[in-house]
Amino acid sequence: PYARVITIRGARMEIDVRPVGGSLGAEVRGVDLRTVDDLGFEQVRDLLHEHEVLFFPDAGLSEDEHMALGRRFGTVGIFPVARLFGATEPKFQVIVDGPNSPPTADQWHTDVTWTAEPPNYALLHAEIVPERGGDTLWCSMTAAYDGLSPTMQAMITGLEVVHDTSAFIDAARVKRKSAGGGDEVDDLMDRLRTEYPPVVHPLVRTHPDTGRRALFLGGDFMRRIVGLHPDESRAILDLLARHIDDA
Numbered sequence: 145p146y147a148r149v150i151t152i153r154g155a156r157m158e159i160d161v162r163p164v165g166g167s168l169g170a171e172v173r174g175v176d177l178r179t180v181d182d183l184g185f186e187q188v189r190d191l192l193h194e195h196e197v198l199f200f201p202d203a204g205l206s207e208d209e210h211m212a213l214g215r216r217f218g219t220v221g222i223f224p225v226a227r228l229f230g231a232t233e234p235k236f237q238v239i240v241d242g243p244n245s246p247p248t249a250d251q252w253h254t255d256v257t258w259t260a261e262p263p264n265y266a267l268l269h270a271e272i273v274p275e276r277g278g279d280t281l282w283c284s285m286t287a288a289y290d291g292l293s294p295t296m297q298a299m300i301t302g303l304e305v306v307h308d309t310s311a312f313i314d315a316a317r318v319k320r321k322s323a324g325g326g327d328e329v330d331d332l333m334d335r336l337r338t339e340y341p342p343v344v345h346p347l348v349r350t351h352p353d354t355g356r357r358a359l360f361l362g363g364d365f366m367r368r369i370v371g372l373h374p375d376e377s378r379a380i381l382d383l384l385a386r387h388i389d390d391a
Contacts, residue, residue, distance in 0.1 A: 157184060161191060167287040167391055170195040173202055178209050185216055192265075193354050197282045207236060210269060217265045224259060225316070228335055238271075241278070248315035252283060252388055253363030257307045260343050285358035288384075288391035289348060300380065301348045301357075304370040308342040311364035344370060359384060 160173040175188060177200060192198050205213065211234070214220045220234040241247040256262050268280070289297065313333040347369065349360045361384060369377040 159187065159191075161195075163195065164199065167284040168196040168282060169199070170197075171199045171201060173200075175200070177203055177205060177213050189217070193351070196284055196286070205269070210236075210267065214265075214267050217267075221263055224256065224340055225332070225336065228332065228339060248318050251363055252361065252385065253365065254361060256312075257345060257360070257362030257365045258309045258312060258340055258343060262345075283388050283391040285361065285388070285391065286351075286356045288359050288388045289357050291387070291391065297348075297357075300384075303347040303372075303380075304344045305347050305360075305362070305381075306342050306344055306367040306370060307362050307365045308367055309337050309340050309365075310367070313337060342367065359388070361385070361388065 158174050162171045162173075163169065164171055170191065172188070172191065175184065177188075180188065188198070211220065214234075222231050222234050223237050226235060226237070239249075254262065255266060270280075292300075313336060316333060316336075317330070345360055345362075347360060348357055350357050363385075366381055368374060369380060372380070
């Protein structure tokens with residue numbers, strides 16, 4: 145654990161930053177995310193780029209304050225399914241896992257990579273936390289890339305991957321039908337497939353602020369590597385999927 149002391153506009157603001165993992169993650173205290181000024185917010189953004197995941201145990205944000213914080217990072221996106229329902233403004237997506245709504249995202253993935261422009265940032269709020277278990281886990285895609293041999297890095301840099309909605313649709317059907325949904329679920333998912341056709345993303349991306357290279361893996365949203373035989377594609381994607389367990 146360590147603390148950083150930063151002077152902003154002549155006022156002394158002490159930020160306590162405590163790393164919580166080997167490759168990524170830090171717990172941050174001493175910042176009021178509701179009132180922090182622009183220079184203080186830039187420090188928060190820099191910390192996020194450095195640690196990749198930040199936890200604010202004392203945030204205590206209301207829904208409006210949470211949304212306002214999101215807007216400081218950029219334009220808040222409208223979730224594709226909500227857009228199909230006619231949404232024109234962003235709103236919170238609530239994920240409920242329980243006996244009647246089993247988890248469907250219990251594997252490594254990056255959210256909505258099946259869109260042409262996936263979100264740059266994600267802000268999460270845990271509403272009900274079990275006494276034990278139920279962890280949400282992250283792994284560092286920069287550490288994963290750095291952990292590859294130079295030969296493998298050179299081989300995969302420049303490759304592109306097709307992402308589509310198939311895995312999301314399968315998961316959504318499980319979720320909605322377990323909650324009592326019917327044919328309307330299939331109709332909605334068919335519309336989703338039509339509105340969001342497959343897209344192509346690079347397998348290795350460079351962060352625009354830090355300049356660090358990172359793997360861009362969408363988990364089951366990835367269908368194939370462009371230009372490779374299906375067996376070659378699956379071998380590389382499976383290798384990388386196993387590799388990130390140690391990131």
